[in-house]
Amino acid sequence: MPAPFPTPEKAWWKEASIYQIYPASFCDSNGTGTGDLAGITSKLDYIKGLGVKCIWLCPIYESPQVDLGYDISDYKSIHSPYGTLDNFETLLKETHARGMKLIMDLVVNHCSDQHAWFKAARSSKTDPKRDWFYWKKGVVDSESGKLREPNNWRSVFGGSAWTYDEKTEEYFLRLFCPEQPDLNWENKEVREAVYETMRWWLDKGVDGFRMDVINLISKTDGLPDAKVVDHTQWTQPPFEFCANGPRVHEFLQEMNREVLSKYDCLTVGEMPFSHDTQLYIPYTLPKNNELQMVFQFEIADMDGEPESPMRARKWTLSTLKEIIGRWQVDMIAAGGWNSLYLENHDQARSITRLCSDAPEHRAIAGKLLAILHSSLSGTQYIFQGQELAQINVPRSWGEEEYKDIATRNYWNSVLEERRSKTGEENPDMSDILAQCRQKSRDNARTPMQWSPTPNAGFTTSASPWMRLHDDALNADHFQTWNVETQSADPNSCLNFWKTMIKLRGENQVLIYGNFTLLSPSDETIFAYTRQLEDQVALVVMNFSAEPTTYTIPTEVEGLEGARLLVGNAEGEGKIGEGSREVALKAWEGRIYLL
C-alpha cells in the first residue's frame, strides 16, 4: 500500500450526510400543487429516518421564480406559496428537535431585478444604489455601426450576459437571465448588506449556508472581452474573467471574519466553471478561513459538451475514475475537504447518466451508486428522490413538460435557428427533445413520490406545478418507486441507502481513509481501497450490465481475512479462497473490510 497522507482532522460536518430539498417538488401540504414549508415539516421524521444529520433547503425566499427561486426579490421574506416566516420557524424548530441541522441557500452573486436594490439602481444613474450592480455603456460596432453590448460575455443560460436598460441607456451585467442582475461585490455596501442578511438568518438559528455560484463574486477589473473559443457566435464563455476572480478569496475571508467565524455553521460553496483541484483547494483549507468545502463540477460536466452543456457527450468509466481519484487524493493530501454529490436540482438523475435506468437494472444501479457515494472521502449530499432510485423523465414526454429556464432558452434558440434556416414553422426537433431527456435540469425536479396513490401523495391538487414522473401513474411502476412501498421492502433502494448511511457512520475508514485507485484503465470495474491507520476497506463495483469477474491486483494485501461489509446483490460475496477473483453480477458492488 502507498504511504498514507495525514489523516484529516475529524469534524461532525465531515461525517454528516446531508439531504437536499427542492421545496416546490417535495411535499404539498395544502393542495395548491406546489410543495411548501409545512409539507417539509410533515416529512421530517422520514428524513431523520434516513440517518442524515442536516438538511439543505433550496431557496425559499420571495422571488418572481424566473429561475425557480434563484432570483430573490427579498432575502428576508418567504415566497408566499411556500408559507410564512412562522412556517419557517416551525420547520427549523422541528428540525432541531430531531437532532438535525438546517442550512439555507445563499444566492448573492445576483438578486432578482424585482429586488428593491435593483429597482433603486435602475431608477437613475445617480441613485446611491446604482453602483451596487454592474452598469456599462454600449459600444458602437465598427462593422454594423449599431450599438452593441459592452463586451462579448455569454450568459450561462445562453445569449449575451448584458441587458439594455432603456431608461438610463446603459447595459447591466447578468451572468444568468435578464431578471438576475449581478451584484457588484467591489462595492463595500453590497458586501455589508449580504453579511447583514446572513447574520439575520444565523441569528434565527439556521446552521449554515450552501452558497450559490459563490466563485463568481469577483470579476476582473474592466470586464475585458473573453477569448474567442467559439467561432460560431459573437458571445464567448466569460469565465476566465469572472470565475475564481482576483478578489474572491479576499471577499470570502472577509465574510468569514465578519460573519461565519462568529457562528458554529456549515458552509459549502457552489463553484462551477473550472476543474482544477489546485484552484479549489485554497477555498477549503482551514488556515485560510474561507469555506469548509466546495461543490466542484467535474463529474457534472463530464457528459455534456463544454460550450453547450445541454448537448450530451460520451464519457468513459476510466474518465469518471480519474476524476474521482484526483479529487480524493489532491484535496486530502493538501489538507482540504471534499463535498460529494451525484445529483442535485441542476443535474439529470445519476442512474440514467451513469448506469442504466432500464426497469430491470434501475434498483441495483441505484444501490451501486449508493455504494460509490458512501465510500468516498467528503461530506455527502443526497438529493431528494435519489434514495428512491429516481430516474430521468420518460422519453415520451413532449417539450411542453419542460419548465426550466435554461432548458427553455436552449430549446427556443435552436428552434429559432432552425426556423430561419429551413423556413419551416415546425422543423424537426426530435434530437433536441432527446437531449432534454438526457440533460435537462427538469429531470431532477419532478415531484417527490411518497405513496402508491394519485399524484404519488405529493399533492391533492389535480394540477401539480410540474408533471409527476410516469412512475407515479403507470400501473407497472407506481407500486415500486415511492417512499411508502420502498419503506416496507427490506431490499429496496431506499432501505439500502439507509444501510449505507449507517455503515458510513460506523466505519470511519470510509470517511477519512486514504484513497487508492485500482486498475485505472479498466472500463468495467471501478475499484479502490480506503485506508485509515490499520483499517483497510476494499470497494469493487461492476459498472456494466454484464456479469464479470475481477482479479484484485496484487498490491492489495490481506485478502485472506476479507469480510464482506455490504453488497447490493444477493449471495455470499466471498473472495475465492486462495484466489484474487471476485465474480460480480450486472451493476453489482461490494465493500470488504480487510
Ligand code: GLC
Ligand atoms: C446555481 C443554482 C442554479 C441556478 C444558478 C443561478 O447554479 O444551483 O439552480 O440557476 O445558480 O442562480
